[in-house]
Amino acid sequence: MLRTSFIRKNKEKVLLGLKKRNFEEINLIDEILILDKKKKIVQKVLNKILEKENNLSKKIGELISYDRNDNRNDRKVSAEIEFLKERSILLKGEKKNVNDKLKKVTLLLEEKLKKVPNIPDEKVKNKSEKNDILFQDGNIDCNIKNPLPHWELSKKFSLFDSNLGTKICGTGFSVFIGKGAKLQRSLIQYFLDKNIQASYKEYSLPYLINEKSGYYTGQIPDKEDQMYFIEKDNLYLIPTGEIPIMNCYRDKIFTYKDLPIRATTYTSCFRREAGSYGSKVRGLNRLHQFEKVEIIQISSRNSSPFLDEMILHVKNILKSLNLPFRIIRLNGSDLGFSSSITYDFEVYSMAQKKWLEVSSVSNCSDFQSNRLNLRYREITGDVKFCHTLNGSSLSLPRIMAALLENNQTEDKINIPRVLVPYTEFDHIN
RNA sequence: GGAGAGAUGGCAGAGUGGUUAAUUGCGGCGGUCUUGAAAACCGUUGAGGGUUAUUCCUUCCGGGGGUUCGAAUCCCUCUCUCUCCGCCA
Numbered sequence A: 001m002l003r004t005s006f007i008r009k010n011k012e013k014v015l016l017g018l019k020k021r022n023f024e025e026i027n028l029i030d031e032i033l034i035l036d037k038k039k040k041i042v043q044k045v046l047n048k049i050l051e052k053e054n055n056l057s058k059k060i061g062e063l064i065s066y067d068r069n070d071n072r073n074d075r076k077v078s079a080e081i082e083f084l085k086e087r088s089i090l091l092k093g094e095k096k097n098v099n100d101k102l103k104k105v106t107l108l109l110e111e112k113l114k115k116v117p118n119i120p121d122e123k124v125k126n127k128s129e130k131n132d133i134l135f136q137d138g139n140i141d142c143n144i145k146n147p148l149p150h151w152e153l154s155k156k157f158s159l160f161d162s163n164l165g166t167k168i169c170g171t172g173f174s175v176f177i178g179k180g181a182k183l184q185r186s187l188i189q190y191f192l193d194k195n196i197q198a199s200y201k202e203y204s205l206p207y208l209i210n211e212k213s214g215y216y217t218g219q220i221p222d223k224e225d226q227m228y229f230i231e232k233d234n235l236y237l238i239p240t241g242e243i244p245i246m247n248c249y250r251d252k253i254f255t256y257k258d259l260p261i262r263a264t265t266y267t268s269c270f271r272r273e274a275g276s277y278g279s280k281v282r283g284l285n286r287l288h289q290f291e292k293v294e295i296i297q298i299s300s301r302n303s304s305p306f307l308d309e310m311i312l313h314v315k316n317i318l319k320s321l322n323l324p325f326r327i328i329r330l331n332g333s334d335l336g337f338s339s340s341i342t343y344d345f346e347v348y349s350m351a352q353k354k355w356l357e358v359s360s361v362s363n364c365s366d367f368q369s370n371r372l373n374l375r376y377r378e379i380t381g382d383v384k385f386c387h388t389l390n391g392s393s394l395s396l397p398r399i400m401a402a403l404l405e406n407n408q409t410e411d412k413i414n415i416p417r418v419l420v421p422y423t424e425f426d427h428i429n
Numbered sequence B: 001g002g003a004g005a006g007a008u009g010g011c012a013g014a015g016u017g018g019u020u021a022a023u024u025g026c027g028g029c030g031g032u033c034u035u036g037a038a039a040a041c042c043g044u045u046g047a048g049g050g051u052u053a054u055u056c057c058u059u060c061c062g063g064g065g066g067u068u069c070g071a072a073u074c075c076c077u078c079u080c081u082c083u084c085c086g087c088c089a
Helices: A004-009 A011-020 A028-069 A075-114 A150-157 A162-168 A179-197 A211-217 A242-247 A304-320 A367-372 A396-406 A417-423
Strands: A132-137 A201-203 A235-237 A253-255 A261-270 A289-299 A325-329 A341-349 A354-363 A375-377 A383-385 A387-395
Touching: A004 A011, A004 A028, A011 A028, A028 A075, A132 A304, A150 A179, A150 A396, A179 A201, A179 A261, A179 A289, A179 A304, A179 A387, A179 A396, A179 A417, A211 A242, A211 A367, A242 A261, A242 A289, A242 A367, A242 A387, A289 A304, A289 A396, A304 A325, A304 A341, A304 A354, A304 A387, A341 A396, A354 A396, A367 A387, A387 A396
Parallel strands: A201 A261, A253 A375
Antiparallel strands: A132 A325, A261 A289, A289 A387, A325 A341, A341 A354, A354 A387, A375 A383
């Protein structure tokens, strides 16, 4: 969430930023500023009333204890006390009135503020422009004659079974079997190890979250429809490990020495993916339940070096797997609600002849930390909101798909060298 | 699921109606001492909003509501935590 103080001071910047996005309700900003002014005025009035009330009460207290201590039961004093009480009572009605008004304005202001997404970074292009392809690595020319898509390979070598998933649960769920299961588990382990080596601390977290947690990281209300909801207990299944891991840090004040915080977690992720169909959901391309290893950082306001660090980290992992990949900077229309800048990582799938998104690295600047009430103390002693960053490192099913397709030969699938210590086999046949 | 207890500052822990933002201890920070460190001693140490220019006002003792001139303190309610019993990986 943006702060009103920020909007107040940077109105033009905010408007320009929002124009880059698919954000229609631009007039919200003016409405917010008007409400903000109104709120301040009411707050001032209320403070004056409270001041008067406090003073009266203080005086009454002094008189009572004076009377009591000297045990004099002075009639003059009693009369004075009564007089002050009456004056205080008169204030009460007024106080309630103003207070109600303040609550109303505050609520309205909050409601409007909730609807405003984060302001895109300067580097982010306008919604009408094409996404930037920043980097591409690896050969996407296929040197296999008739490469099979991963779902065919899976049939050939029995690695996973979508029909079983459908049988147990419904479409969009897959069952991993034998070497397929072990390959996935190895990848998870490999990613976690890589992240831990890069000084991310591992967390193992709940897969269910309450409404508050979803709100604090920005998925609620923005992406509520994408989440599975358990009505009986009022809980949501996590669409990403980012939610439980970020919420670990809410309401904290770090000292500048503690930053940045680096953390990683492996979780299953659950997404309803309403509206997806066809080749998009074929095989492992899009599942309702998938595995993901997530990394996050919490930094000071100088966050861009840490974003670069995360990008480099994911890049190196993809390189180590020998997968052709590219990095894309999303334009304003594709940017998530809380994000100020996002880099997508895509691996090339030889058989499907298309790019598959396997990671999304974002800087949420202070948008998320504002909701999370996540702050730090600078050297000077000033308390400031942190910046939060998150990324996949990495998402499993599509990595699996690309690995299988790109490493196939006539009669087997080769396993990348770095994974062999985990899989304990160097090919699948 | 049944019964009971509790929720106070970074942590521990006082406070049951009137200068209590809150005693005290630990931790943190600064200083004295020391070649340096430790110990000891001294000092300091919450956040938000408004206002003034280095002041003043105001809010916050789990959340919400109420009683009262006045609430951390009394009442109601919600949430959470703990203990015991039951069930169970």
